[in-house]
Amino acid sequence: MPVRLPLATAKAARAWLRTTLRAHRGSFATVVGLFSLAAVTGLAGPQILGHLVDSVAAGHADIELPAVLFVVLLVVQAVLKRIARVHAGILGEQVLAETRERFVGQALQLPLSTVEAAGTGDLLSRATTDADRIDHAVRNAVPQIAVAGMTVLLTVVAMVVTSPLLALGLLVTVPLLYFSSRWYWARVPSTIERMLDAWADVQTGLHETADGARTAEALGLIGRRVTLGRRTLGGAVDRERELRRLTVKWVPWVQLSQVLPIAVLLLLGAWAYARGLVGLGTVTTMVVYLQALAGPLEELLWWTEDVQVSGTALRRVLGVRGAERAGRAGRSRGREIVVRGVRYGYSAQREVLHGIDLRIPPGERLVIVGPSGAGKSTLGRLLAGVAAPGSGSVTIGGAEVSSLAEDVLRGEVLLLTQEHHVFAGSLRENLTLPAGEWQDADLVRALSVAGLTGWFSALPDGLDTRLGAGSLAVPAAVAQQLALARVVLADPHTVVLDEATSLLDTSSARQLERSLNGVLEGRTVIAIAHRLHTAAAADRVAVVEDGRITELGPHARLLSAGGAYARLVQAAAVGV
Numbered sequence: 015m016p017v018r019l020p021l022a023t024a025k026a027a028r029a030w031l032r033t034t035l036r037a038h039r040g041s042f043a044t045v046v047g048l049f050s051l052a053a054v055t056g057l058a059g060p061q062i063l064g065h066l067v068d069s070v071a072a073g074h075a076d077i078e079l080p081a082v083l084f085v086v087l088l089v090v091q092a093v094l095k096r097i098a099r100v101h102a103g104i105l106g107e108q109v110l111a112e113t114r115e116r117f118v119g120q121a122l123q124l125p126l127s128t129v130e131a132a133g134t135g136d137l138l139s140r141a142t143t144d145a146d147r148i149d150h151a152v153r154n155a156v157p158q159i160a161v162a163g164m165t166v167l168l169t170v171v172a173m174v175v176t177s178p179l180l181a182l183g184l185l186v187t188v189p190l191l192y193f194s195s196r197w198y199w200a201r202v203p204s205t206i207e208r209m210l211d212a213w214a215d216v217q218t219g220l221h222e223t224a225d226g227a228r229t230a231e232a233l234g235l236i237g238r239r240v241t242l243g244r245r246t247l248g249g250a251v252d253r254e255r256e257l258r259r260l261t262v263k264w265v266p267w268v269q270l271s272q273v274l275p276i277a278v279l280l281l282l283g284a285w286a287y288a289r290g291l292v293g294l295g296t297v298t299t300m301v302v303y304l305q306a307l308a309g310p311l312e313e314l315l316w317w318t319e320d321v322q323v324s325g326t327a328l329r330r331v332l333g334v335r336g337a338e339r340a341g342r343a344g345r346s347r348g349r350e351i352v353v354r355g356v357r358y359g360y361s362a363q364r365e366v367l368h369g370i371d372l373r374i375p376p377g378e379r380l381v382i383v384g385p386s387g388a389g390k391s392t393l394g395r396l397l398a399g400v401a402a403p404g405s406g407s408v409t410i411g412g413a414e415v416s417s418l419a420e421d422v423l424r425g426e427v428l429l430l431t432q433e434h435h436v437f438a439g440s441l442r443e444n445l446t447l448p449a450g451e452w453q454d455a456d457l458v459r460a461l462s463v464a465g466l467t468g469w470f471s472a473l474p475d476g477l478d479t480r481l482g483a484g485s486l487a488v489p490a491a492v493a494q495q496l497a498l499a500r501v502v503l504a505d506p507h508t509v510v511l512d513e514a515t516s517l518l519d520t521s522s523a524r525q526l527e528r529s530l531n532g533v534l535e536g537r538t539v540i541a542i543a544h545r546l547h548t549a550a551a552a553d554r555v556a557v558v559e560d561g562r563i564t565e566l567g568p569h570a571r572l573l574s575a576g577g578a579y580a581r582l583v584q585a586a587a588v589g590v
């Protein structure tokens with residue numbers, strides 16, 4: 015199973031709740047105020063009923079007025095609840111929108127290596143299923159619990175005020191509720207955590223299967239993926255069952271705690287009435303109050319489970335913040351890249367780089383070559399700060415690359431790979447993806463350096479032309495040139511090129527290489543080369559074999575040395 019993104023602590027979730035409540039204290043006070051008013055209005059009903067019983071018992075006949083009052087109060091309570099729910103809904107939507115925006119902002123800050131290690135599915139499930147759970151809680155559970163909690167509290171207060179003696183009957187509830195709830199709450203949080211993790215695994219598996227469907231099909235792995243899907247789904251269903259089992263064991267105790275006090279109260283009422291300690295009306299009022307408690311208590315029971323689930327979902331959503339780049343605000347003092355004793359593995363079991371030492375002076379053109387799977391791309395990722403070394407260091411101007419803040423890093427070193435996505439949006443939005451302040455003239459100049467002047471001048475709406483899915487189709491070569499234009503805008507002093515042209519046909523690759531030369535002018539370039547001909551033009555060539563640099567020096571010297579590089583060149587020549 016993948017490494018998971020962190021879970022925010024319960025303390026962090028509480029802090030979020032406090033800050034959010036503070037930021038919306040006006041709306042929150044309105045909602046609580048309205049719900050309280052509705053609950054208080056509801057309390058008058060049993061009092062009126064008690065009064066009616068006493069009146070009838072005393073032979074009075076004035077029952078119309080209390081009856082009308084009873085109905086009016088019911089209507090007022092319903093109206094108040096409705097207004098309160100509308101306010102709660104609006105508040106919930108605002109809170110959720112803010113949380114979602116913050117989540118997206120933080121998710122975009124995540125180091126690529128963290129997302130890769132966790133699997134996109136974990137991030138997706140946090141952004142979708144977990145956010146929906148919070149939405150459900152904020153819109154439904156929180157208002158319901160507020161109403162139910164307030165009703166329970168005020169009803170108990172009203173009972174104590176109406177008849178302290180009969181209210182003693184409530185005491186039988188306390189041990190039942192206390193011990194059964196303590197048992198339940200000790201087990202439920204960890205069960206829910208496991209359940210949400212299991213659902214995230216389902217999403218990760220589905221995402222991977224859909225993403226790699228062609229590969230799976232080509233390799234005949236569909237059956238294996240289906241089995242894996244069944245297994246993860248089975249795991250999630252088991253976790254759901256675990257939670258339901260806990261609830262099923264708890265519910266009878268809660269229900270007993272509702273029924274038992276009614277029996278006790280009736281016995282106590284009969285005893286007290288026989289001794290003239292209470293009137294018939296008071297007993298009626300108390301019984302009606304008790305029965306009125308059952309509904310809200312039941313609601314509390316069901317909704318608290320939802321709140322518990324969404325609390326964990328909230329910790330998952332907030333946890334993304336914990337995985338952001340360390341982002342120390344430091345800035346490098348120079349451009350020299352120094353790699354010292356770097357070891358790295360994608361998993362603890364298998365090391366890919368076994369101690370790399372390398373010094374790259376500013377402005378150098380270094381080409382990294384080597385057999386497939388030797389660790390070239392991995393080294394490129396470490397040089398670009400995409401991932402941090404397991405041990406050793408990669409520094410630019412003395413600053414550890416992987417701990418530079420994202421916006422600082424972008425100005426220092428950029429990794430350019432062959433994968434270039436064109437986002438659905440305007441050309442302007444596609445160019446300004448790395449947030450920054452640019453005038454239109456800067457964007458047009460960057461397009462020209464990337465060799466896109468001709469393509470750009472043919473666009474119907476200039477920088478506002480919509481690109482990507484459902485709009486203007488962008489050829490692969492142009493997509494890569496757009497990535498180059500972004501490099502011009504970000505203006506890093508070092509660029510790591512990982513097979514930037516290998517997916518293109520020959521003429522597109524030539525065109526791109528011309529653009530590339532313009533963009534790379536004056537920068538340090540580290541190129542991970544599959545075509546050895548690019549190595550001849552480099553200042554130095556580094557040969558990586560099995561996670562180690564085995565040769566380092568200018569092309570001509572390595573060639574004449576007759577070692578690993580010479581063998582690679584020879585093999586390539588034979589291959590051609």
Ligand SMILES: Nc1ncnc2c1ncn2[C@@H]1O[C@H](COP(=O)(O)OP(=O)(O)OP(=O)(O)O)[C@@H](O)[C@H]1O
Nearest residue numbers: 130360361366384385386387388389390391392393
């Ligand atoms: N995301 C990843 N997760 C796990 N292992 C990986 C990952 N990426 C690469 N590896 C493994 O690390 C080793 C080095 O891979 P890397 O891509 O760095 O080699 P390379 O020299 O660039 O190879 P190629 O020329 O084929 O791209 C390989 O054994 C590869 O299977």
